Amino acid sequence: MEMRIYGLIAMLLCFGLTVGCTSTDLPETKSATIQYEFQQENENREAICKEGDCIAKEINDYLGWTIAADANPRCVFDNRHIYEGSVRSEYKDQVMYCANYCDFVHEYVHLICDVSGKAKYPPESMVREGFATYIEYIWKDEIAQGEYQYLQTDVRINRSSDPTENAQVEAMLEMNEMELTPENYQRAFVQLAYERAGEKLPYLVDDSFVDYWIGPILVDFLITQQGGLKPFLGFYCESERAQAIYGRSLDKLVLAALKYNDSLFV
Numbered sequence: 001m002e003m004r005i006y007g008l009i010a011m012l013l014c015f016g017l018t019v020g021c022t023s024t025d026l027p028e029t030k031s032a033t034i035q036y037e038f039q040q041e042n043e044n045r046e047a048i049c050k051e052g053d054c055i056a057k058e059i060n061d062y063l064g065w066t067i068a069a070d071a072n073p074r075c076v077f078d079n080r081h082i083y084e085g086s087v088r089s090e091y092k093d094q095v096m097y098c099a100n101y102c103d104f105v106h107e108y109v110h111l112i113c114d115v116s117g118k119a120k121y122p123p124e125s126m127v128r129e130g131f132a133t134y135i136e137y138i139w140k141d142e143i144a145q146g147e148y149q150y151l152q153t154d155v156r157i158n159r160s161s162d163p164t165e166n167a168q169v170e171a172m173l174e175m176n177e178m179e180l181t182p183e184n185y186q187r188a189f190v191q192l193a194y195e196r197a198g199e200k201l202p203y204l205v206d207d208s209f210v211d212y213w214i215g216p217i218l219v220d221f222l223i224t225q226q227g228g229l230k231p232f233l234g235f236y237c238e239s240e241r242a243q244a245i246y247g248r249s250l251d252k253l254v255l256a257a258l259k260y261n262d263s264l265f266v
């Protein structure tokens with residue numbers, strides 16, 4: 001009984017705080033039709049919805065894609081969202097769950113790829129996560145035009161949990177006079193693993209390392225060194241056409257990306 005009452009209170013709290021707000025009051029963001037919800041009380045929700053729409057529009061403009069008219073995308077701001085046992089953001093079936101506002105960029109990339117009607121979803125998880133992580137890293141420097149009050153926190157650096165490895169990565173960046181940024185950390189971390197394992201690397205590490213660490217290295221290589229965003233989007237939509245688009249299989253592209261990453265370090 002007690003549990004049922006607590007359950008009911010929890011449900012009421014949950015639904016009571018769910019607030020919808022649409023983008024209709026922003027004429028310049030007509031392409032974004034996201035329904036926002038808040039699972040925790042947030043006095044800035046109207047402003048956050050507006051910023052969400054502006055970010056969505058900037059990513060749409062960068063990609064040249066828009067949300068398809070028949071899509072019903074939702075964004076749930078939930079700072080306690082549990083995904084695979086830990087508090088994390090997630091994208092699933094037209095709903096992006098954001099544990100924090102920085103995750104918005106990453107999950108929106110998944111969302112627009114899914115609901116633009118352009119990309120076959122999902123391609124290989126390495127390409128999918130690599131692209132979302134790559135955009136998350138370059139967002140502020142290369143895509144964002146607007147000033148974002150709620151996205152002012154710097155993009156977090158995903159660090160190695162091993163302090164020795166972490167120190168090695170930082171020393172590597174210092175030796176190469178590279179700034180400690182999320183993308184440089186990721187480049188150096190992958191380079192450290194590559195120096196140990198060479199071309200066997202992609203077959204030795206686990207899926208999550210391949211998707212979230214080598215994936216962005218691959219995407220960075222394809223966009224910055226292999227003809228830009230347009231061929232990449234063609235590849236993203238139909239990654240089985242790697243050979244036709246880039247003249248190499250996906251496996252060979254991954255090795256070329258690792259060699260390119262290697263060339264950035266002395």
Ligand SMILES: [Zn+2]
Binds near residue numbers: 106110128129132
């Ligand atoms: Zn993701």
